[in-house]
Amino acid sequence: MKNRPWTTDSRFPILWSQWDKGRENESSVIYHMGTGDTHQLDVLSAMILQIVESGPVSTNELARRLSTQSGLDADDDFYLYIENTLSRFQQLNLISHAV
Amino acid sequence: MIISSLPFKQFKDRVSSSGISFRVGPFSVNVRSSIDTVISGIYLLYSNYHILDDDFIDFWIHLQQPKNLRRWYRPQVVFNLDGFQPFKPLPLSQAFAFFEWGLNWAVAKHANRYLLLHSAVLEKNNRALILPAPPGSGKSTLCAALSLSGWRLLTDEMALTQLSDGMIRPLARPVSLKNESINIIRAFSKEAVIGNIAKDTTKGDVAHLKADKQAVSDQSCPAPQWLVSPVYTPEAKAVLEPMDKAEMFMHTVNNCFNYNVLGPDAFHATTRLVEQCDCYHFSYSQLDDAIGLFDKLAFES
Amino acid sequence: MNRQNRIIQVVKNPEIVKTYDLRAFDLLKRQAQAADLLAYLQFLFEQHDLLAELPDKFLEHMETARYYANAQHRAVLWEVDRIEKALSSCDIPVIFLKGAAYQLSQIPFSKTRIFSDIDILVPKQKLESVENALSRNGWSMGKVSAYDQRYYRQWMHEIPPMRHLRRNTVIDVHHTILPETSRLHPDPGQLMSESVKVPDWDNVFVLAPVDMVLHSATHLLHEGEFHHALRDLVDLHEMIKFFSTESIFWQQLYERAKQQQLLRPLYYAILFINKLFGTSIPQWFMQKIEKSRAIFPINSIMTELFLIASTSIHDSCTLPGNTLASWLLYIRGHYLRMPLYLLVPHLLRKSFVSEK
Numbered sequence: 001m002k003n004r005p006w007t008t009d010s011r012f013p014i015l016w017s018q019w020d021k022g023r024e025n026e027s028s029v030i031y032h033m034g035t036g037d038t039h040q041l042d043v044l045s046a047m048i049l050q051i052v053e054s055g056p057v058s059t060n061e062l063a064r065r066l067s068t069q070s071g072l073d074a075d076d077d078f079y080l081y082i083e084n085t086l087s088r089f090q091q092l093n094l095i096s097h098a099v
Numbered sequence: 100m101i102i103s104s105l106p107f108k109q110f111k112d113r114v115s116s117s118g119i120s121f122r123v124g125p126f127s128v129n130v131r132s133s134i135d136t137v138i139s140g141i142y143l144l145y146s147n148y149h150i151l152d153d154d155f156i157d158f159w160i161h162l163q164q165p166k167n168l169r170r171w172y173r174p175q176v177v178f179n180l181d182g183f184q185p186f187k188p189l190p191l192s193q194a195f196a197f198f199e200w201g202l203n204w205a206v207a208k209h210a211n212r213y214l215l216l217h218s219a220v221l222e223k224n225n226r227a228l229i230l231p232a233p234p235g236s237g238k239s240t241l242c243a244a245l246s247l248s249g250w251r252l253l254t255d256e257m258a259l260t261q262l263s264d265g266m267i268r269p270l271a272r273p274v275s276l277k278n279e280s281i282n283i284i285r286a287f288s289k290e291a292v293i294g295n296i297a298k299d300t301t302k303g304d305v306a307h308l309k310a311d312k313q314a315v316s317d318q319s320c321p322a323p324q325w326l327v328s329p330v331y332t333p334e335a336k337a338v339l340e341p342m343d344k345a346e347m348f349m350h351t352v353n354n355c356f357n358y359n360v361l362g363p364d365a366f367h368a369t370t371r372l373v374e375q376c377d378c379y380h381f382s383y384s385q386l387d388d389a390i391g392l393f394d395k396l397a398f399e400s
Numbered sequence: 401m402n403r404q405n406r407i408i409q410v411v412k413n414p415e416i417v418k419t420y421d422l423r424a425f426d427l428l429k430r431q432a433q434a435a436d437l438l439a440y441l442q443f444l445f446e447q448h449d450l451l452a453e454l455p456d457k458f459l460e461h462m463e464t465a466r467y468y469a470n471a472q473h474r475a476v477l478w479e480v481d482r483i484e485k486a487l488s489s490c491d492i493p494v495i496f497l498k499g500a501a502y503q504l505s506q507i508p509f510s511k512t513r514i515f516s517d518i519d520i521l522v523p524k525q526k527l528e529s530v531e532n533a534l535s536r537n538g539w540s541m542g543k544v545s546a547y548d549q550r551y552y553r554q555w556m557h558e559i560p561p562m563r564h565l566r567r568n569t570v571i572d573v574h575h576t577i578l579p580e581t582s583r584l585h586p587d588p589g590q591l592m593s594e595s596v597k598v599p600d601w602d603n604v605f606v607l608a609p610v611d612m613v614l615h616s617a618t619h620l621l622h623e624g625e626f627h628h629a630l631r632d633l634v635d636l637h638e639m640i641k642f643f644s645t646e647s648i649f650w651q652q653l654y655e656r657a658k659q660q661q662l663l664r665p666l667y668y669a670i671l672f673i674n675k676l677f678g679t680s681i682p683q684w685f686m687q688k689i690e691k692s693r694a695i696f697p698i699n700s701i702m703t704e705l706f707l708i709a710s711t712s713i714h715d716s717c718t719l720p721g722n723t724l725a726s727w728l729l730y731i732r733g734h735y736l737r738m739p740l741y742l743l744v745p746h747l748l749r750k751s752f753v754s755e756k
Contacts, residue, residue, distance in 0.1 A: 011600060012478065015363060017370040019344040027345030031366040034478040036359055036471075038352050038366065040345045127457075154423035155457050159430070181430050182715050211467035212460055360471045 005056035006086060007098040009034065014053060014094065018046070035093050044070065048085050049094065056098040059083065103146035114138050118161070120151040124259065124270035124318075126206065127151050130198065132162040134176060136295065140195035144273040144294050144307055147315040158205045162198055164191065180205055189300075196297040196305050199275060203256055206270070207356045213259040213268065214368040215356040220253035220267055221245045223397040226324035227267045229258055229376070231354035234302075237331030237383075240280040243308050244386040245393065247288040252314040253321075257356070262364055265371050266320040273307035281306045287386060325396065326351070326376035329383070337388035339396070340380045347378040405717040407431050410441065411634060411677045414448040425458045427716050434714040435630050438465035439512035447508075469512045476500050479518055479569050484604050486537035490529050493605045495521040495595050497574065497615065501606040502635065504598045509638040513631070517561060517570045521607075523592065524575040531559055531573065539564050539571060577615050586618070586660040609643040610656045617669035618662055637673045640681075650685045663692035 008014065012034030020026045028046040031038050041049065047069055051062050063082050067074040089095045102110065102121060113119050115138070118131030130141065159181040164170050165188055174191035177184060178201040185204055189197050207215055218231035219242035228250070232238040239255050246252035252271050259268040273294065276284055281304065284291050292309035328342065328350050342350075351369050352358050358365045377400075383389040406428040409416055420428070432438040442462035445451050451459065480500060487494050496504055499515035522530045535541075539562040549560060561572050576588040595605040607615060616636050620629065643649050657666045667689040673679040674686075 009481075012481070015366050017345075017348065017366070025343075027343055029345050029348045029366075029370075031363060033363065033474065034481065036362060036474060036478075038349070038358075040349050154421065155426040155429075155455065157457070157461070182434065209461065209464050211464040357467075360467050362471055362474055364467075 003058055003060070004097045005058045006052045006062070006095050007056040008049075008053050008095055014049070030094075032092075032094055037092065039092065039094075044081070045085050048082060049089060052086075052089075052095050059086065062086075100150045101147050102142065102150060105150070107142060110142055111138050114141070118159075120153060120156055121145065121148040122151055123148065123202070123272060124254075125268055126157040126210075126270075127153055127155070128158045128160060128202065129156045130160045130162070132194075132198075134162055134164065134191070134194045136192070136194045137162050137198055140198070140294055140307075143292070144309045147310075147312045157209065158202065160198070160201060160205070162194055162201075193297045193300050193305075195294065196275075196300060196307075199273065199307065202272075206257060210259065211357055211360060212262055214262060214358075214361065214365055214372070216258040216260065216351060217256070217354040217356060218258040219255045220258045220269075221250035222253055222267075222321045223250050223394075225319070225321050226397070226400070227253065227321040228325045228327065228393065228397075229267070229323055229372075230327050230329050231258070231351055232329050233354060236329055238329055239275055239277070240283060240331075241329055241383070241386065241389060243274045243276060243280070243284045243291075244287055244390060246274065246308075246311070246314065247284070247291060248390045248394075250393070251317060252310050260323070260368060260372060261320065262361070262368050265368070265375060266322055268320050269314070269318060271310040271314040273309055276306050276308055278303045283386070284308060323372055323375050324377065324400065325379065326373060327379045327381045329381045331384065332382040333384055335382045335384045337383040337385065337392045338381070339392060342378040342380045344373045344378060347373050347376075405431060405630075407435060407437055407441070407630065408676050411444065411637065413678075414444055414450055417445070417450060418453055422455060425455055427714075429458055429461050431714040431717055433461070433465070436514040436628070437631055437634060438462055439469035439514065440509060440631075440634060442466045443509055443512045466512065469514060472514060473503060473511050475569070476503055476518065479567070479571075480504065480601070480604060482537075482564075482567075483518065483520065483571065484601060486539075487530060487533050488603070490522075490526060490533050492522055492526050492530070493592070493595065493597075494603055495592060495605045495607065497521055497577070497607065498619075501612060502639070504604065505596075505606050505609075505612070507639060507642045509634075509642075513635070517572050519572045519574060521574050521577070521588065521592065524588070527559060527573065527575055531562075534562050534571065534573075538566060578618060586614070586662060590660075591615075609639075609646075609649065610653045613639055613643065613653060614657055614660065614662050614666060618665045620669050620672075621665045633669075633673055633676060636669055637677045637679045640670075640673070640679055650682055654685060654688060657689070663689055667692045 012032065014033070015031040016028060018026065018028045024043070026043045026046070028041045029038060030041060030049070044066075047066055048062065051057055051065055057065075059082065063074050063079055066072070066082065067078065072078055086095065102119070105113070110119065114130060115133035118129045119141075120127055120129040130137070132138065161179040163177055163179065165175055165177050169175060175188035176191050176194040176197055177188045178186055178197050180201065186197075186201065216229070216231045217233070218229055219238050220230070221228045221242065228245075230238050230242065242252070242255045252274070253267055253269040254271065255274040256272065257270060259270050260266075261268055276293070281293065281296065285293060294307045294309070296304050296306040298304050326347055327339070328347070348369055351372065355365065355369070358369075361368070381389075383392075406424065410428065417425075428441070429438065432441050438461060442465065445454060445462075476499070480496065484494050497519040499510070499513055500518050502510035502513060541560050541562050559573050561570050563570050577586055577591065591607055591611050594608045594611065596608055598604045598606060606612065613636065616632065616639060620632050620636065653666075657663045670679075670681055670686070670689065674681050
């Protein structure tokens with residue numbers, strides 16, 4: 001299970017609006033065409049979702065890319081944060097495990 | 100021709116027979132009722148609205164007493180929108196307020212050319228101040244006071260943001276005041292014309308402040324300029340604090356009537372709205388301070 | 401007073417709106433609102449390139465209705481996805497019926513069709529496992545009285561509707577398209593084996609076109625409720641317009657109706673849409689199915705009652721006799737579904753329950 005990649009469903013796209021992009025106070029809101037729900041995302045969550053959106057990706061690979069993008073060390077806390085975020089996205093039906 | 104140009108007797112006959120049609124913002128409404136408080140309430144608070152003889156009417160409204168035996172010991176009123184009853188009957192004493200709530204509902208369900216926000220909107224120098232807020236935030240009181248202090252009232256209850264161009268369409272209606280607000284606004288201005296108080300409604304005591312003539316006749320659509328989330332805070336000084344766009348986005352969505360219906364269009368319209376506006380948190384306790392602050396804001400920009 | 405049903409008028413001949421004054425548009429709007437057909441009219445006028453002929457105020461109400469239809473369209477796609485996933489453990493094809501199926505088949509008008517429940521068809525022996533899978537995934541039967549439970553399970557073709565607790569959507573699970581007690585017994589096995597897979601989904605199916613039409617036709621005459629009869633007639637009219645572009649359609653439809661013993665309901669359904677909307681039907685087909693009509697005078701009484709009840713959707717077009725016509729057809733709808741000895745207690749019970 002742990003190594004099954006994460007994916008978004010292209011039949012139910014996600015719409016984005018972002019402000020102060022690339023800055024520390026960057027903020028985003030998204031609309032999911034399936035659930036019709038709207039969510040506010042902080043800068044790291046937004047990066048995670050965008051990585052999954054760009055194509056199926058395993059948790060390990062995602063951590064590696066996020067670490068490069070954000071300049072944060074891929075330590076245990078970082079890993080835990082990513083796992084929590086992914087499971088929250090899954091609960092919100094934004095992402096699922098690729099079949 | 101406006102409603103006050105009809106003598107009361109003639110007005111009453113018309114409302115209770117074929118109903119009277121008049122223009123409310125972009126909508127046409129036909130009201131038929133033989134209930135006295137409805138007739139006199141409309142005659143007082145809608146006196147400046149234009150009478151229509153259009154054949155196409157947006158909202159056919161009929162308020163009547165249900166024909167059952169209860170009318171002898173517990174008189175009630177039914178709100179009927181073209182044969183459909185969206186609500187359970189209310190006590191007859193609340194008939195005029197029921198008309199106001201029913202019309203709000205009718206607009207909220209039938210106006211998807213607009214992003215509909217639960218919000219007051221006022222205008223100065225052709226710029227719109229939008230105050231989206233849940234009930235209990237003091238929005239209506241603040242709106243009433245601003246409308247009595249040189250700001251043009253566009254709505255106290257429902258902002259009509261045009262999906263086509265993002266401008267705000269006026270929908271000036273009587274301002275709904277609850278409980279202490281009724282006396283606060285009476286004391287605030289001698290010019291305030293307030294209708295009968297409906298007692299013990301689900302919202303407490305309710306009365307309506309008449310919208311002034313200018314607000315009713317001016318149909319120009321200002322551009323949104325300030326998006327402000329008001330919170331009445333006892334004892335607090337009036338303070339405006341900049342609010343994050345994403346946070347204001349969520350606040351706006353939470354105060355939107357038709358967000359789910361419009362779906363992606365609502366998402367885009369909300370994005371445009373928060374981008375067009377300066378966004379603020381606002382806390383206040385004194386109306387005079389609040390008005391001073393908004394006047395300053397309007398003057399500076 | 402003019403008691404015309406304007407919806408029927410424009411469905412039959414959309415160009416007629418060019419002669420409408422504002423009062424006629426006002427009535428058309430009100431009738432179409434009452435019948436949940438305003439979004440459909442927008443589609444119809446768009447298709448006939450007539451939108452430019454219409455007053456802006458009327459357009460505004462149609463656009464408003466269209467937004468509701470679009471929102472529903474999005475919600476249905478999501479619901480289909482959720483249902484497919486919830487039933488993945490049941491090892492059955494998930495076959496959608498009615499509104500959701502029209503949408504999945506991309507029949508053009510289906511984007512404007514307002515409906516409330518999602519209907520699926522599953523093999524009878526899988527009912528229990530489907531019910532359990534739905535329960536595990538957030539659907540619930542809510543409070544259903546023991547009497548209603550038995551009514552549904554024993555005499556109807558359904559288990560009680562289940563509601564999703566969070567999304568508040570309702571699913572109706574069927575194992576046949578007509579009640580067990582009905583005198584007609586279309587074979588669900590054949591419906592299932594000839595169902596068609598929907599692209600973009602792994603395990604989502606709809607009935608074959610002829611079965612979809614037959615199902616809709618049969619329902620028209622076997623439902624007790626007439627609130628949606630006009631909408632159901634529009635469904636059939638649009639479906640036939642869409643499917644009959646395939647030349648083999650009429651032959652297939654006739655053969656399937658005969659095989660499934662559904663010629664009589666098909667005859668009436670076709671007769672009604674042809675009478676009301678002028679739906680074009682090949683003459684040979686009409687002649688062939690005409691043999692299945694009921695004997696005179698039942699035939700003409702039925703036709704009259706149905707037309708009165710189905711077209712009286714708003715005060716402005718309610719025809720004299722509507723209440724009686726609806727009541728007689730209501731009884732008839734139940735009579736077709738249940739043996740009389742069951743029907744009488746059921747109707748009695750219904751009238752007591754509704755008095756509360």
